Amino acid sequence: MASSIHDLARHLNISIGTVSRALNGRADVNAETRQRVLDAARKLNYSPNQSGRSLRQGATRSIAFMLQPHPGDQQYGEPFFIPFLSGLQERLAESDLDLIVVMGAPGDYQQERLRRVVETRRADAVVLAWTRRDDERIDYLTERGFPFATLGRSRSGGKAYPSLDLDFEKAGSDAVDRLVARGHRRIAAIRPSLNLNFGYLFLDGYRKALRRHGIEVDPGLIADGFINEAGGYQVTPRVMLSKDRPTAIIFNNDAMALGGCKALAEMGIRPGHDMAVIVIVDTPLCRYFSPALTGFRPALGPMGRRLAEMLLASLPAHAGPEGPRTIREVWPLELVARESD
Amino acid sequence: MASSIHDLARHLNISIGTVSRALNGRADVNAETRQRVLDAARKLNYSPNQSGRSLRQGATRSIAFMLQPHPGDQQYGEPFFIPFLSGLQERLAESDLDLIVVMGAPGDYQQERLRRVVETRRADAVVLAWTRRDDERIDYLTERGFPFATLGRSRSGGKAYPSLDLDFEKAGSDAVDRLVARGHRRIAAIRPSLNLNFGYLFLDGYRKALRRHGIEVDPGLIADGFINEAGGYQVTPRVMLSKDRPTAIIFNNDAMALGGCKALAEMGIRPGHDMAVIVIVDTPLCRYFSPALTGFRPALGPMGRRLAEMLLASLPAHAGPEGPRTIREVWPLELVARESD
DNA sequence: TGTGTTGTCGTAAACGTTTACGGGAAAACG
DNA sequence: CGTTTTCCCGTAAACGTTTACGACAACACA
Structure with missing residues (x-):
């Protein structure tokens, strides 16, 4: 079947130990011998069996x-x-x-x-x-x-x-800063449910920034949903129930934002016109959406x-x-x- | 370090051969011994080293x-x-x-x-x-x-x-059938460049269906682009250059469709109103886009x-x-x- | 010439399994 | 009681590597 180090050694009239040393670049092998081994390895199409190496070295690579x-x-x-x-x-x-x-x-x-x-x-x-x-x-x-x-x-x-x-915390904070600077004060946040840590971090930043601007945190403007399109779609209307509606929404990621925008559209609200939208984790999708979503891009x-x-x-x-x-x-x-x- | 089959054997005062046989459910081992081995394996937290098995069995699993x-x-x-x-x-x-x-x-x-x-x-x-x-x-x-x-x-x-x-061929064909039934005769197709096979298959179905309906295939209505949002965005305008503009576009996948719709929007063309759009490979994204994109869903x-x-x-x-x-x-x-x- | 050093290589053990083989005791059978 | 069969189990080889160790020759040095 596939050639082993023994085949190579036999073919060269050399011991397997020397072959191994030559292949692994150890010092104690003659330069000429090493070259012969290398050539033969190429010719016989030899590569060391990974299971053998793993066993011997105690590492699976x-x-x-x-x-x-x-x-x-x-x-x-x-x-x-x-x-x-x-x-x-x-x-x-x-x-x-x-x-x-x-x-x-x-x-x-x-x-x-x-x-x-x-x-x-x-x-x-x-x-x-x-x-x-x-x-x-x-x-x-x-x-x-x-x-x-x-x-x-x-x-x-x-x-x-x-x-x-x-740095989800800073992104959440920056998003709020940006929206406040543009005149918003009713800002909603939509994040993933479950105890995914970045959901907490993002929200921490959001809360701190609101307080810094002297805006009270309204629990009615915060909602959790599945971290996908369906989640955004389901949960966004909940935030719109407030007697005092938000004028901006920060979504945790692109998929949730997509679902959320769909929900908004069905309510006759146009993202980018009637509602400011920011996405924390930006992907190529955001750029090509209409309207193109502003977001925070990670260097994945x-x-x-x-x-x-x-x-x-x-x-x-x-x-x-x-x-x-x-x-x-x-x-x-x-x-x-x-x-x- | 981690326990080996030898530890287990020693602990049980048994040979490693028997241990191995017991663990692998072979017939020639006493029921009681097998149970003892199984219990001890659980107690000592033993699992066989994968490198060892691979080497011996010649399979890496x-x-x-x-x-x-x-x-x-x-x-x-x-x-x-x-x-x-x-x-x-x-x-x-x-x-x-x-x-x-x-x-x-x-x-x-x-x-x-x-x-x-x-x-x-x-x-x-x-x-x-x-x-x-x-x-x-x-x-x-x-x-x-x-x-x-x-x-x-x-x-x-x-x-x-x-x-x-x-069955990309059938999907391409079905898409054309559907559009023709709805009165379209100028139907564009946008597919991935490169020699990805499904791009060809989709186009084959598209061409055959057009001919079946007695519609001439117009090369100006077919374009290739990168199989992502950017590709759809770049290439869609090319199809709109025809003196006789298409009234419908079939996109190979959701990402290209997204980019394409963006390009259309920038030209003041509203997908779903001024232009029919169908996507061959549907994903959750399509459902939550506005307008929701009709497509063909694979059971991935x-x-x-x-x-x-x-x-x-x-x-x-x-x-x-x-x-x-x-x-x-x-x-x-x-x-x-x-x-x- | 004797001793120490250096360079190169072969030998063999070891890694942790699985499994072919054989052996011994117990059971079955006459 | 002798023979055959059945049931369990231990022994040891094998899988393909890497590497510690020692051997041997060549060389340097005094």
């Missing part, structure tokens, strides 16, 4: 990415993740690491999938997405001492692990790359010179002003 | 999914893939198989990543997405005799492998599950009773009539 959908949403936060995933996997590939994607419902099932990965040592480390406010996965991994990194912060206190997040691809790098630096095997390691980073969200506010 | 972005599009056909991926991975998980996601630019780079997976035996099989009309990856895999399945057809002739595709999740099943059935190791195996399936696209046409 792969990283698991855990993704969970939200109840009521089969979409896994789609538009958000692929660019991130792409950056992540690109960086991992550069270090010859593979990406294993593990999906599954949150809660027990996801936890079980995670346990399987860890205990059968299928991956050397784990990347967590959609971190919850209190995330049991983080507890589990720190307890086991298994390397991991997270996209998003969580409340799990005092634990040290690489994490990367967006670079974030994926960066988190991969932070994770690698925290891994004993891949760490470079034992320099200081970045533990947590919070990246800014850049405002893209368009037509909807 | 993982499947690679190859995804390529399109030039000019960093999005990997986002909204389309996650639900599919979710179904795929769910089904694989049920057979205790992991999913490795390999991304990378099409062409040489993607080919090299594929070679690495195959030659280093990181996966037992491969799933190809975004198949091109002539796909060198398919040639490579069949030549190597490596198991694989594809989402989408390709032109690579005479090769037998499981493949699953949508079930398709993922099904392709996983077809692939498994074609694998020697996982094949059930040697029944006949489905090789290719073409699934219908279901029309969802909404407001835009």
Whole structure:
């Protein structure tokens, strides 16, 4: 079948030890021999069997990415993740690491999938997405001492692990500032239900900014919904029930905004004319919507790359010179002003 | 560190052979001993090391999914893939198989990543997405005799492998039928550039239906663009240049339609009023757009599950009773009539 | 010439499993 | 009681690597 290191050694009349050393660039092998090995490897189309390496080295050279959908949403936060995933996997590939994607419902099932990965040592480390406010996965991994990194912060206190997040708090605050500057005082906020941490962060920023402007926070102007089009559609009317209607709405993400605008349209309210709309997490969709939605754009691809790098630096095997390691980073969200506010 | 089968054996005063047999449900082990082993395994928190199994069994228990972005599009056909991926991975998980996601630019780079997976035996099989009309990856895999399945057809002739595709031809044809029935005769088609096969299939159906209705195919009403919002935005005006303007446009997918509608809006043309719009590949976005876009909805999740099943059935190791195996399936696209046409 | 050093390579163990094989005891059978 | 069968289990090889160790030759040095 596929050629092994033994075939190569036999073909060269050399021991497998020498072949291995030559291939792995060790010092104690003659330059000429190394070249012969390299040539033969190419000729015989040899690549080392990954299972063999993994077993011997105790490392699988792969990283698991855990993704969970939200109840009521089969979409896994789609538009958000692929660019991130792409950056992540690109960086991992550069270090010859593979990406294993593990999906599954949150809660027990996801936890079980995670346990399987860890205990059968299928991956050397784990990347967590959609971190919850209190995330049991983080507890589990720190307890086991298994390397991991997270996209998003969580409340799990005092634990040290690489994490990367967006500054939702500042975005929420900036959105309010911008709307207030444009004369709005009745500003609604629509965020995802569940205990997704960024929903809280965004709302914190929103609240603080309102207070700073001397505007009372009206609970009737805050609503939670599924983090998708349907969620935005269902929940937006609720905010319009107030006796004193909002003149602006901040949506957590593009999908919710899309559903929300649909609901507004059905009420005869035109986003961008009769109602200012701002989106916190901007995607290409926002730009091409009518009216084009102003929002805060994340640098998803670079974030994926960066988190991969932070994770690698925290891994004993891949760490470079034992320099200081970045533990947590919070990246800014850049405002893209368009037509909807 | 993590417990091995030796620890378990020592703890039970039993040989590792027996432990392994007990765990793997083989017949030649006493019922009581098996129970003791099972209990101890749970107590000591033992799970077999995957690298060890892989090496011994010559199978990694993982499947690679190859995804390529399109030039000019960093999005990997986002909204389309996650639900599919979710179904795929769910089904694989049920057979205790992991999913490795390999991304990378099409062409040489993607080919090299594929070679690495195959030659280093990181996966037992491969799933190809975004198949091109002539796909060198398919040639490579069949030549190597490596198991694989594809989402989408390709032109690579005479090769037998499981493949699953949508009936884009019929959808293109149905779309024309529907528009003609509503009085349209100037119907434009906007499809992805590159040699993505579904672009051709869709256009074939479109052309045939027009001819069936005795309408001449006007090349000026057909345009190619990047398969995303920007592509639709850029290319739609081109179709409007005809001296005899179209009264209806069929877009290949939701993202292109979104961009196209934006372009129309800027020309003062209101989709659903002044211009009929139909989308071939419908996603949740279409429903919540204003006007809600009529389109053809694919059953992405079930398709993922099904392709996983077809692939498994074609694998020697996982094949059930040697029944006949489905090789290719073409699934219908279901029309969802909404407001835009 | 004897001793120490350097450069290169082969040997063999080890990683954690699964499994073919054989052995011994108990059960079944005459 | 002797023979055959059945049931369980232990032994050891094998999967494909990497790597610690030692051997050997060549060379330098005194």
